[in-house]
Amino acid sequence: MPKGGQQTKHIFITGGVVSSLGKGLTAASIALLLKRRGYSVKLQKFDPYINVDPGTMSPYQHGEVYVTADGAETDLDLGHYERFTDIECTQASNFTTGRIYSNVIKRERDGGYMGGTVQVIPHITDEIKKSIQAVESEDVDIVITEIGGTSGDIESLPFLEAIRQYRQEIGRKNGLFIHMTLVPYLRAAGELKTKPSQQSVSLLRSIGIFPDIIICRSEVELGKEHRDKISLFCNVDKELVIEEKDVENSIYEVPRELKKQKLDIHCLKQLDLQVKPLNMSDWGTMLNRLIHPCNGQVKIGIVGKYISLQDAYKSVYESLTHGGIAQNVKVVLHMVESEKIEECGPEALLRGCDGILIPGGFGDRGIEGKIMAAGFARKHMVPFLGICLGMHCAVIEFARECCGFENANSEEFDPSCADKVIQLMKGQQNVKKQGGSMRLGSKVCKILPDTQAYRIYGKECIEERHRHRFEFNNEYKKIMEENGMIISGVSSDFIAEIIEIPSHKWYIACQFHPEYQSTPLKANPLFKEFIGASLDFSINEKEEEKYAMV
Ligand code: GLN
DSSP: OOOGGGGEEEEEEOOOOOOSSSSHHHHHHHHHHHHHHOOOEEEEEOOOOSSSSSSGGGGHHOOOEOOOOTTEEEEEEHHHHHHOOOOOOOOGGGEEEHHHHHHHHHHHHHTTTOOOOOOEEEEIIHHHHHHHTTTTTTTTOOEEEEOOTTTTOOGHHHHHHHHHHEEEEEEEEGGEEEEEEOOOOOOTEEEEHHHHHHHHHHHHOOOOOTSSSEEESSSOOOOHHHHHHHHHTTOOOOGEEEEEOOSSSOOOGGGHHHHTTTTTHHHHHHHHHOOOOOHHHHHHHHHHHHOSSOOOEEEEEEEESSTOOTTTTTTHHHHHHHHHHHTOEEEEEEEHHHHHHHHHHHHHHHHTTTTTEEOOOOSSSSHHHHHHHHHHHHHHHHHTTEEEEEHHHHHHHHHHSOOOTTOOETTOOOOTOOOOOEEEEEEEEEOOHHHHHHEEEEEEEEETSSSSSHHHOOSSSEEEEEEEEEOOOOOHHHHHTTTTTTEEETTTOOOOOEEEEETSSEEEEESSBBBOOOSSSSSEEEEEEEEHHHHIIIIIIOOHHHHHOO
16 A cells, blocks of 8 residues: 555556567556656566466577566566666566466465365465565555456466456556557558457456556557547547557657557546656657767677577667667667677678677577677777676687687586686585576675776676676686786675776676666666777777777
């Protein structure tokens, strides 16, 4: 309950017709608008799959795993929530069917049901309702809960039944159902079709959920006739049929489009909340810089193994865009498959890049290509940012090329190698459990004065988020430093958190993931300065003669 004992208000967002409608972006946009109208908002997502969390899932299945400050491995939609709203997500912000069931089964094994038969209804649905309450608190006015999946899916039914019950319990004025659907455009017929939306709403109504607001995703504008039809057949007022057309330039335009149709005001009115003034001027300025940057463009090479997957490095791509906004420059992403570098060499694929980034990753496929990319950036003075596995690659390359450890490697890729410059962390040696068992979440890092890292962050103490099992082997610290790669940031338990090469203009790698703490209004300092250095590189040093080997 929020201050004054008033019931926390709830908005439930469901989806219909197809998946990938952008429910997460919509939830984040609504949260931003409501926050900017003076309300304290929390977001949460339910995912109907049986994995306890996405931490063990392949990027091919799930895209990026987003890590919260308190160390939860979560769905990538939580990244949108945090980037749009700057509202911190927690362990209570993402529940899967697997997590709900394992809580219930654990309670059953502990004798918590006193001999009763444990059933989907009421025990699973009660557990889901408890998970909704987990984000309610004294100072939360509105909770937005997104239900993953699509209406009609067998696996989402317990979640839908739970939110139906929840709204019944808290009353109409305290709970709101928003349903997102697709209104497809049939090119051959030159027509928009509302029938799939009608059918998906009818499915929801058959299980007792009557949407209050319908958001229609479409490629083209909805005409009056389409809105009228949806309003009539789906039983919602005309102004509560909201159009969410594909945005032209950036996902950060979605809040502006929804605001134009007063979606935030409709939500507040439906929830019997006062419509307070809205201030989005900083968001407008940000959009303007993003869409019309005045410093030209920089090309950033991203060397990974899932570059064909849009979602695998989502937060990294977004953070690069944030860096571009901060530097008023367009960021062009040039994705490079690391295995291709192994085939063709880095020169062929990375020449022409103004900056090179190696993101996090697991396993040894394509690793030599990433190591070559780190070497290319080092030798050619191209600004370089290595993240987690990217830092491991930078360390291996430097150890091999500059310290004479020809066979240096990471214990992850070659457990029997002679020079394990990257090793399994002590605390990980007996860990057998797969999920939630890495070094996860926010940790403090101390930055050394007079370093590039210090100039970038401007302070001695920072907190960034982690997700790894391997670390820099401190036995090699002295020799690496003697040869010109220093450790400029360390954790309280002496884990190397940042490395850099002072003789290089901008060569930095970090053990943490700065991409989990970057927003369009406030780029993470590492991304901001990486793009700044790439911009300098593109202006000053790109000409052929200056691009020679050093
Ligand atoms: N695979 C490496 C480790 O576990 C790096 C992890 C990452 O890049 N997130 O330490």
